[in-house]
Amino acid sequence: MRARRPQVGVVLTAQHRAGRLAFAREHQDWQIRHWLPVLFTDESRFTLSTCDRRDRVWRRRGEHSAACNILQHDRFGGGSVMVWGGISLGGRTALHVLARGSLIAIRYRDEILRPLVRPYAGAVGPGFLLMQDNARPHVAGVCQQFLQEEGIDARDWPARSPDLNPIEHI
Known part of the structure; x- marks a missing residue:
């Protein structure tokens, strides 16, 4: 046996498990035709300078x-960039870089929903379904209102x- 880093998972309460099970049961009989108009979306933050102390080097005595065995890093971090994207069985959205600042509901509506999701929904046509996580900007009133109006x-x-979201694996 060799020492390895453990896998990391999220803490799930009974309520979380029930919600996951309900979602799985609701969608268990879906066929490809049901998933075709679904757009899976997510945003991710990428660190521009690694300093997580997980890098390894192989060296001799x-x-x-x-x-070659010294990992250089900026003591104060190197910043980060946040990107948003969406995928579906039929295509993908453009990758959108969220310059400076945090993602708030107004930015999400104005920089992502209006210019990227709305045209994609129009191209897919009737039955379009947006799958997004429960991040605060996504479930904020202004975004929900925009989606309803559109x-x-x-x-x-x-x-x-x-x-459960396939975009998490990309």
Whole structure:
């Protein structure tokens, strides 16, 4: 046996498990035709400078200070960038880089829903379904109101269930 880092998972309460089970049961009989108009979306933050101390080097005795064995990093971090994207069986959205600042509901509506999701929904046509997680900007009133006004159906997603969303694996 060899020492390994443990897998990391989310903490699930009984309520989380019930929500996941209900979602799975609701969609267990869906066929490809049901999934065709579904757009799975998510945003991710990428660190521009790694300093998580998980990198490893292979070295021989006496090579401790060799330049190839020194991982350089900025003590104060190197910043990060947040990107948003969507995938479906029939295509994908453009990858949108969220420059500076946090994602708030107004930005989500103005930078993502209006210019990216609405045209995609129009191209898919009737039956379009938006799958997004339960992040605060997504479920905020201004975003829900916008989706309702545009006639875009957004599916409720079970809390703490990123593994059920295929975009999480991309």
